[in-house]
Amino acid sequence: MSRRVVLAYSGGLDTSVCVRWLIEHRDVEVITVSADVGQTTEWAPIRERALAAGAVEAEVVDVREEFARDYCFPVLRANALYEGRYPLVSALSRPVITKYLVEAARRHGADAVAHGCTGKGNDQVRFEVSARALAPDLEVLAPVREWGMSREDSIDYAAKWEIPVTASKAKLYSVDDNLWGRAIEAGVIEHPWNAPPEDIWEMTRTVVGEPREVVVGFEAGAPVAVDGGRLAPHELVMRMNELVGAYGWGRLDMVENRRVGIKSRETYEAPGALALMLAHEDLEGLCLERDLQREKIRLAHRYAELVYDGLWFSPLKDALDAFVESSQRHVTGEVRLRLEPGRCFVVGRQSGLSLYDYGLATYDAADRFRHEDSEGFVRIWGLGIQTWAAKQGGVSSGGPS
Ligand code: ARG
Secondary structure, eight states: OOEEEEEEOOSSHHHHHHHHHHHHHHOEEEEEEEEESSOSSOHHHHHHHHHHHTOSEEEEEEOHHHHIIIIIHHHHHHTOOBTTTBOOHHHHHHHHHHHHHHHHHHHTTOSEEEOOOOTTSSHHHHHHHHHHHHOTTSEEEOHHHHHOOOHHHHHHHHHHTTOOOOOOSOOOOEEEEETTEEEEESGGGGSTTSOOOGGGOSSOOOOOOSOEEEEEEEETTEEEEETTEEOOHHHHHHHHHHHHHTTTOOEEEEEEEOTTSOEEEEEEEOHHHHHHHHHHHHHHHHHSOHHHHHHHHHHHHHHHHHHHTTOSSSHHHHHHHHHHHHHTTTOOEEEEEEEETTEEEEEEEEOTTOOOOHHHHOOSTTOOOOTTHHHHHHHHHTHHHHHHHHHHOSOSSSSOO
């Protein structure tokens, strides 16, 4: 019996060619697994294409709810943005896809899993490190990294084997999307000076002009409702994509540092994810005790780096999840977002667990703050500085001459 390989299958040119290439060059049976993480695509033709390419089985799994709840929301609760900006769209889908590759590999008695990533990107890292974490015994194959075919070669190869791919020789961009957002790279945007052409955007086209407000409800740090209507995690994110995307907000244009040492120019659109993060972070301002909030802000960068670098399944990420989980117990409440063409911003927040105390904060007659206590507090707070200034002369520059 020939060996079996489970291939992560998107239905695109590369993964379609991978199916046939694995059969030809590795003498294996190929089972494809396509995970629906909310891409804008039709699944029936994708299944047929996998079978036409020679797969013995072609599975499609709808993982949208799990993806939103167990992958997107933890990142949201952590406020994790890679290099302070990117909400980890592609980085998030690879671990969940890998989970289903491994699951299928077990069910079909496969010896290996495979992906269609090139050797230059982050996604190979995420697939392979996730696979090693979940199934250390499985082999990981990466045909695209080995075969040395150009795009034209791949198209000819597909034609020769009568694989019905839709790709044309001129490819404008490389796109990866899911319900958390969309990444667009390559083509003219490979020159960092070139402005992103308007035609790259799909989720963030301004189609409404009248400003409006949206109220997002959170429970223990996870969004649960939009304008009072409770929604399942994936539905909530998709609803936010529609609402916010229609105002043309949620685009990013950046040069980022890939794990493999390359700087790359990336454009993203993630209207729902970025709006939810704005709202969530704001609610934390109301609900988190100061030191917890400060430490959490510091850890958000580390969390984002781990996810970006393919360490979703790792002990440090696990430990940070426990920290984030504990921090979110009281992050329950509502945030008002205002949408205007090209803008999305917070205009109000409320929570039954709020630490905001009007009696302490107000300057009006309801003030309960004990002003007299501040005198001693501030003197002692500044005591070390006062001693330093008196004994050592204080600042060396910028002070009075
Ligand atoms: N640079 C982003 C990341 O590493 C996006 C990658 C998009 N992947 C793709 N195959 N186009 O997460």
